[in-house]
Amino acid sequence: MxxxxxxxxxxxxxxxxxxxTDQLIPARFMSTPRSEGYGKFLMxxxxxxxxxxxxxxxxxNGPEAAGASVMITRRNFGGGSSREAAAYALxxxxxxxxVAPSFGDIFSSNAxxxxxxxxxxxxxxxxxxxxxxxxxxxxxxxxxxxxxxxxVVPFELDPVWRxxxxxxxxxxxxxxxxxQEIADFAKxxxxxxxxxxxxxxxx
Amino acid sequence: MNALRSMKAPRALFDKLWDAHEIHRRDDxxxxxxVDRHFVHEGSHHAFRKIAERGQGVAEPRLTFGVADxxxxxxxxxxxxxxxxxxxxxETLSKNAAEHGFKLFGLDDPRQGIVHVVGPEQGITLPGLxxxxxxxxxxxxGAFGAYAFxxxxxxxxxxxATQTIWQKKPRRMLIRVDGKLLPGVSAKDIAxxxxxxxxxxxxxxxxxxxxxxxxxxxxxxxxxxxxxxxIEGGGRCGMVAPDETxxxxxxxxxxxxxxxxWDVAIADWAALATDDGAEFxxxxxxxxxxxxxxxxxGTSPEDALPITASVPDPATAxxxxxxxxxxxxxxxxxxxxxxxxxxxxxxxxFIGSCTNGRIEDLRAAASVLAGxxxxxxxxxxxxxxxxxxxxEQEGLDRIFVEAGLEWAASGCSMCVGMNGDIxxxxxxxxxxxxxxxxxxxxxxxxxxxxxxAMVAAAAVTGHLADVRPMLAGRI
Numbered sequence: 001m002x003x004x005x006x007x008x009x010x011x012x013x014x015x016x017x018x019x020x021t022d023q024l025i026p027a028r029f030m031s032t033p034r035s036e037g038y039g040k041f042l043m044x045x046x047x048x049x050x051x052x053x054x055x056x057x058x059x060x061n062g063p064e065a066a067g068a069s070v071m072i073t074r075r076n077f078g079g080g081s082s083r084e085a086a087a088y089a090l091x092x093x094x095x096x097x098x099v100a101p102s103f104g105d106i107f108s109s110n111a112x113x114x115x116x117x118x119x120x121x122x123x124x125x126x127x128x129x130x131x132x133x134x135x136x137x138x139x140x141x142x143x144x145x146x147x148x149x150x151x152v153v154p155f156e157l158d159p160v161w162r163x164x165x166x167x168x169x170x171x172x173x174x175x176x177x178x179x180q181e182i183a184d185f186a187k188x189x190x191x192x193x194x195x196x197x198x199x200x201x202x203x
Numbered sequence: 204m205n206a207l208r209s210m211k212a213p214r215a216l217f218d219k220l221w222d223a224h225e226i227h228r229r230d231d232x233x234x235x236x237x238v239d240r241h242f243v244h245e246g247s248h249h250a251f252r253k254i255a256e257r258g259q260g261v262a263e264p265r266l267t268f269g270v271a272d273x274x275x276x277x278x279x280x281x282x283x284x285x286x287x288x289x290x291x292x293x294e295t296l297s298k299n300a301a302e303h304g305f306k307l308f309g310l311d312d313p314r315q316g317i318v319h320v321v322g323p324e325q326g327i328t329l330p331g332l333x334x335x336x337x338x339x340x341x342x343x344x345g346a347f348g349a350y351a352f353x354x355x356x357x358x359x360x361x362x363x364a365t366q367t368i369w370q371k372k373p374r375r376m377l378i379r380v381d382g383k384l385l386p387g388v389s390a391k392d393i394a395x396x397x398x399x400x401x402x403x404x405x406x407x408x409x410x411x412x413x414x415x416x417x418x419x420x421x422x423x424x425x426x427x428x429x430x431x432x433x434i435e436g437g438g439r440c441g442m443v444a445p446d447e448t449x450x451x452x453x454x455x456x457x458x459x460x461x462x463x464x465w466d467v468a469i470a471d472w473a474a475l476a477t478d479d480g481a482e483f484x485x486x487x488x489x490x491x492x493x494x495x496x497x498x499x500x501g502t503s504p505e506d507a508l509p510i511t512a513s514v515p516d517p518a519t520a521x522x523x524x525x526x527x528x529x530x531x532x533x534x535x536x537x538x539x540x541x542x543x544x545x546x547x548x549x550x551x552x553f554i555g556s557c558t559n560g561r562i563e564d565l566r567a568a569a570s571v572l573a574g575x576x577x578x579x580x581x582x583x584x585x586x587x588x589x590x591x592x593x594x595e596q597e598g599l600d601r602i603f604v605e606a607g608l609e610w611a612a613s614g615c616s617m618c619v620g621m622n623g624d625i626x627x628x629x630x631x632x633x634x635x636x637x638x639x640x641x642x643x644x645x646x647x648x649x650x651x652x653x654x655x656a657m658v659a660a661a662a663v664t665g666h667l668a669d670v671r672p673m674l675a676g677r678i
Binding site: 195 | 239338367458503628
């Protein structure tokens with residue numbers, strides 16, 4: 001995963017609360033291999049009618065949303081299931097940042113693991129950005145601000161996640177540098193709490 | 204040692220779990236934690252592909268357990284799986300189990316079931332453990348006094364490859380439920396009550412400990428329901444300190460500590476309880492006797508009200524944003540603001556899931572359905588194949604079938620609809636599951652969440668109904 005520090009792109013407004021991961025990607029698409037691309041599944045059932053046609057009134061479907069890479073929305077975005085496919089759908093759909101007053105915790109981790117920024121802003125700032133969109137936005141990870149029109153909106157981001165987004169870290173490589181510590185820990189835990197390791201059960 | 208310990212600041216259950224698993228702490232606040240149990244399922248295929256691409260194996264196969272649950276058919280068990288994509292995923296899980304050498308409770312195993320039912324049932328879930336699974340309802344296992352949380356595919360791959368996970372310590376939140384629950388009120392109602400009060404993101408970033416007389420009085424099944432729903436209030440995890448109820452449940456389970464380690468384990472587990480004077484970042488207090496049977500009316504678990512209430516009216520909402528949200532939810536749900544909840548007619552019912560698919564849940568539903576007929580069709584999918592066998596031994600299956608409901612095999616089934624058990628567009632389902640999200644039970648499906656007894660009451664009456672009068676002489 002490539003890291004990034006600054007992103008400039010089209011920001012669009014999705015003024016809805018509680019966009020859960022079932023809405024971000026309905027479960028029935030998740031048996032698809034990632035190599036096929038998940039962008040086409042993004043908010044599938046919100047954006048399409050029963051026959052699969054795009055609903056003209058959905059904010060993501062209009063010509064003004066073409067090429068959008070920043071989404072501005074309301075509270076509790078990405079609540080619900082742990083499906084990382086929700087982050088895949090956003091990333092494959094071209095998004096680099098989602099700006100909202102609150103996010104589902106597991107979704108946030110998944111987003112960061114896929115280079116997608118979950119930027120937490122105040123309710124008032126979210127409303128101001130929603131009113132200003134669509135428009136060009138600059139997302140600055142170093143300064144932790146979103147700039148759009150005349151607005152400069154600070155966002156909250158865990159410092160661990162900021163570094164990860166900037167460096168594009170792969171946790172498995174990072175963790176391997178702690179291999180000896182891990183081995184020592186496991187040995188000590190097993191000695192102190194032998195009941196933690198289950199005995200194999202036949203059958 | 205005791206003198207030393209007494210000088211330490213009092214710690215909460217969660218602090219003790221965290222401290223026992225912290226391998227390394229970075230300056231920026233990220234900690235590397237040891238993972239004692241890792242559950243995988245057929246939906247974990249993305250993660251296995253990730254470690255295969257890196258040429259890596261499973262670090263601790265003995266601490267890794269597989270279960271086929273999310274996509275498995277609940278009808279025609281024993282036959283070939285008709286859907287090729289599903290057949291491929293179930294087959295891939297078996298191949299991964301064989302290749303990496305971890306224990307699998309596969310489709311044909313008599314112990315198969317939903318991972319959050321099977322883990323505890325087998326004694327794989329224990330107090331004091333850190334438990335991960337690529338499923339948000341992993342919070343269920345916290346009922347045993349474990350630190351259990353769901354993760355996405357990248358983190359599943361990380362746990363497979365390293366048996367560790369990076370986390371930042373969540374805030375500690377205490378939800379205390381004092382007093383006694385009234386008849387007809389269950390753990391599900393406690394959960395929907397606090398989620399309605401605090402919101403679906405009310406516990407965001409928090410590790411929740413449930414305590415108080417009403418929580419102590421819950422069986423392990425009830426505690427699992429309560430902890431399961433922590434995620435629906437935005438919590439990272441939920442937990443209950445282990446006690447005699449926990450120990451009695453675990454004793455003699457296949458993977459529980461054997462006799463020669465049992466006393467050591469009990470001593471370790473008993474020491475997990477929150478110390479007197481331990482601090483929480485947030486405390487919330489509920490009174491059990493004020494909690495009524497609850498149903499959801501909208502498209503988020505926070506849209507929950509006592510059955511005696513009416514559907515919210517957007518015209519009386521506090522803000523325009525609230526009004527807009529209520530209108531959108533009512534439009535999807537096909538409801539009118541101000542209508543009494545008890546008048547909402549349902550088309551079908553579903554009893555099952557990791558939230559309410561355990562033996563006690565089936566007994567609660569059956570106690571209402573016994574000798575009565577359902578006015579609408581419905582599906583009952585036990586939480587595990589062993590729960591199914593036990594229910595059949597107790598004759599519960601006959602009660603469901605005689606009432607007119609279908610008795611099926613175990614899996615995630617109609618809670619998530621991945622296996623084809625779906626609610627048709629526009630149909631309304633009274634459901635014991637955990638999410639009333641748009642499209643959760645199928646495109647256009649309308650879900651009302653409630654307890655198993657309340658679902659049974661809806662089945663019998665054909666509409667959302669207060670189960671309490673129907674329990675006279677039965678409990």
